[in-house]
Amino acid sequence: MGTVEWVETVERLIRSTQELLWERGYVGTSPKAIQAAAEAGQGSMYHHFAGKAELARAAIERSGAELTEAAEQELAGPGTATERIVRYLRRDREVLRGCRMGRLTADPDVMADPALRAPVAEAFGRIRARLADIIAEGKRDGEFPAGLDPVATAAAVAAVLQGGYVLARAAGEDDPFELAVQGLVHLLEGVSA
Amino acid sequence: MGTVEWVETVERLIRSTQELLWERGYVGTSPKAIQAAAEAGQGSMYHHFAGKAELARAAIERSGAELTEAAEQELAGPGTATERIVRYLRRDREVLRGCRMGRLTADPDVMADPALRAPVAEAFGRIRARLADIIAEGKRDGEFPAGLDPVATAAAVAAVLQGGYVLARAAGEDDPFELAVQGLVHLLEGVSA
Structure with missing residues (x-):
């Protein structure tokens, strides 16, 4: 196998693990399911990663990098502080799937392993x-x-997003997420000059 | 077995299932683990409940009733609207364990079953x-x-609580929860007369 194929296989393994962790959690993500989703053989997976835990760590680190990159796209743009924060809160999101990182905090296996929790915390x-x-x-x-x-205000903004996902998933519809964001935005605008 | 023993067994089965769902999620909660935690035999469990799903539904309904009852204790008390909401946000909570109901929204088995999601939504x-x-x-x-x-403001308040748990569990400490609550309280006080 050439270098390009190697890189592509590693990439597919990481992407598949990101998706499976999001959908099924750590315990529901079997090495077999990862291999099937990545169209990679068992030998190939264990050639690149010592095991499921190492691959999960790479996947969570990748999700963390993507999360902060997506946030930066909205936050680094033009406008006042309120405008940038509102844009960040209102960007298109797959609300009912929840946040890739946020959902991991409810995953007992991820929280119990310091190596898996670290990239979530970061x-x-x-x-x-x-x-x-x-x-x-x-x-x-x-x-x-x-x-x-x-x-404290930054923590409230981040919490409204994460809690908005929780309320929306509980209700089975986007509505509570949109409402929570709207409620916070009105409060921010209310205290602004 | 007399009526009192029956009621006590059902009670222990429900309480144990509540705890196990909170700690390990639906997939990690085996009928054997429930029976062990409840000190109930297999026959006893299946005498009272058709299976794990029915018991889980009873446990989630109980957690929902307890959640709203605990909220009501703070919200029905004396004081202005802001004071009552602040008391609700600041009541003692086991922050790092997260919310019993909130964490279920990250549980794929609970979300996939309308009978299990309904009491969370309610x-x-x-x-x-x-x-x-x-x-x-x-x-x-x-x-x-x-x-x-x-x-919308109510949704933001509920979201800050749920998101505060998520941020605290990610960080492995209560601090982000306390900060998020403080940030929201300051915004509420900022728009108040």
């Missing part, structure tokens, strides 16, 4: 820090009141 | 409706501005 840490920076910018520009705590 | 629906009533009261009393949408 991804949310990065997004909260980025949101806090933007809110601090908004304070400096006089957009937000001096008393607003950037770190 | 519990969150009741809490959101109750929060919306209190916010509408606060508007009538002049505590909140006329433009505040009670239904």
Whole structure:
């Protein structure tokens, strides 16, 4: 097998594991299912990864990188702090599938393994820090009141997104997610100058 | 076996299933584990419940009733709308275990079965409706501005709680939950008269 095929196989293994973890959780993601979804043989999978745990870690790291990259697309754009945060909250999302990273926090196997939890913690840490920076910018520009705590407000923004997914999945429809985002946006606009 | 023993056995079966669903999810909750935790025999379990799905439904309904009852304890108390909501958000919670109901929304088996998802949807629906009533009261009393949408604000409050659990579990500490609640409370106080 040439280098290109190797890279492509590793790529398919990681992508398939990302999807399976999202859909079925760690315990429901068998090496056989990964191999079938990736169209890779057992030997090929174990040639590239020591086992399911190592592959899961690579998949979770990839999901974390994609999550922060997608957030950055909205947050780095033009506009006031509120506009950028609203754009981030309102970008198209597959609401009923939930957040790839957020759902892992309910997965007992992922939470019990420090190596699997670390990339989840890092991804949310990065997004909260980025949101806090933007809110601090908004304070400096006089957009937000001096008393607003950037770190706490950033945590509320990230929590509304993650909780919005939970409420939407419970209801079986997008509506509660949209409502929660709308409620937070109105509060943010309400305290803005 | 007398009636008292029967009632006690059913009670232990339901309580054990609630705990196991919370800790291990539906797929990780075996009839054997339920029987062991409940100190009930296999015959006893199947005498009272047709199977794991029926017992899980009873356990989820019980968790839903307990969730709304606990919310009502804070929400029905004295004080302004903001005070009651803040008390609800800040009541003691086992943050790192997450919400019994919220975590079920990440459980593919629970979400895939309409009979198991229904009590989850109902519990969150009741809490959101109750929060919306209190916010509408606060508007009538002049505590909140006329433009505040009670239904959307209620969804944001419920989402911050659920998302706070997600962020805390990701981080492995209570801190992000406390921050998210604090951030939302400051926004609510910021728009209040």
